[in-house]
Amino acid sequence: MKKFIVIVYLVAVSGLAQEKFPLPNAYSLEENKEVVLKDKLNKVTLIDLWATWCQPCIKESPYVEEIATKFSDQLDVFYISLDQDKEKWKTYLKKKKSKNNHFIVPMDSEIITYISEVFEENGKEVVGWSIPRFILINKEGTTLIKFGPPSSSGLLEEMIVGYLQ
Numbered sequence: 001m002k003k004f005i006v007i008v009y010l011v012a013v014s015g016l017a018q019e020k021f022p023l024p025n026a027y028s029l030e031e032n033k034e035v036v037l038k039d040k041l042n043k044v045t046l047i048d049l050w051a052t053w054c055q056p057c058i059k060e061s062p063y064v065e066e067i068a069t070k071f072s073d074q075l076d077v078f079y080i081s082l083d084q085d086k087e088k089w090k091t092y093l094k095k096k097k098s099k100n101n102h103f104i105v106p107m108d109s110e111i112i113t114y115i116s117e118v119f120e121e122n123g124k125e126v127v128g129w130s131i132p133r134f135i136l137i138n139k140e141g142t143t144l145i146k147f148g149p150p151s152s153s154g155l156l157e158e159m160i161v162g163y164l165q
Contacts, residue, residue: 018142018143019142019143019146020141020142020143021047021114021135021137021141021142021143022109022110022111022113022114023036023037023038023041023141024037024105024109024110024111025037026080026103026104026105026109027086027103027104027105028102028103029089029090029093029098029099029102029103029104030099030100030101030102035103037078037103038141040076040078040101041076041137041139041140041141042076042139043074043075043076043139044074044075044076044136044137044138044139044144044160044163044164045075045076045077045078045136045137045138045139046064046067046068046075046076046077046078046134046135046136046148046160047077047078047080047133047134047135047136047137048060048064048077048078048079048080048132048133048134048151049080049082049111049115049131049132049133049134049135050079050080050081050082050131050132051081051082051083051131052081052083052088052089052092053083054131054132056131056132056150057131057132059152060132060150060151060152063150063151063152063156064077064079064134064151066151067151067156067157067160070157071160071164074164075160075164076101077101078101078103079098079101079102079103080103080104080105080111081102081103081104081105082104082105082107082111082112082131083104084107086104089104112129115129115130115131115133115135116128116129117129132150132151133147133148134148134149134150134151134156135147135148136148136159136160136163138163144163145159145163
C-alpha cells in the first residue's frame with residue numbers, strides 16, 4: 001500500500017516538476033561567507049527549508065539527517081534556513097554541532113516566491129508559505145519534487161530512492 005501511495009504521489013507531482021529551483025547566493029555556515037549555491041550542485045540534492053523558530057522543522061531534522069547519512073554517496077542535502085536573525089541561527093547550529101551544508105537566505109530571496117502559494121480567504125487572495133518544506137532537485141537544478149512529504153513519514157525517503165535508481 002505504501003508503494004502505491006508513493007507512485008500516486010509521484011504521478012501527481014510530476015506535472016509540477018521540470019522547473020528550475022531558484023538557487024540564490026546564500027551565507028554558508030561552514031565557509032563563513034556568501035556562496036553561490038548553483039556552484040555546489042554535484043548530485044541529486046534535497047533542499048530542507050527550515051528555521052530555528054519552526055518547531056515542526058526541528059522535529060523533522062533528525063529524519064533528514066538520517067536520510068543524508070544513509071544516501072551520502074548519491075545525495076546532497078542543503079539545509080536552507082529562512083531565519084531573519086543570522087546570529088541566532090549560527091548559535092543554534094553551533095549548539096547542535098551542525099556544520100555541513102547549512103545556509104541562510106534573506107526573506108526577500110526568490111526561494112520565498114518559489115514556495116509561496118495563493119489561498120482564498122474571505123473572498124480575497126492571500127499569498128503564504130509554510131515550512132518545513134522538502135524539495136528535491138537534480139544536479140542541473142531542475143525540480144524533481146516540489147512538495148515533498150514530511151521526512152518522518154518515510155515517504156520522502158522512498159521517493160528519493162526512486163530518483164536515485
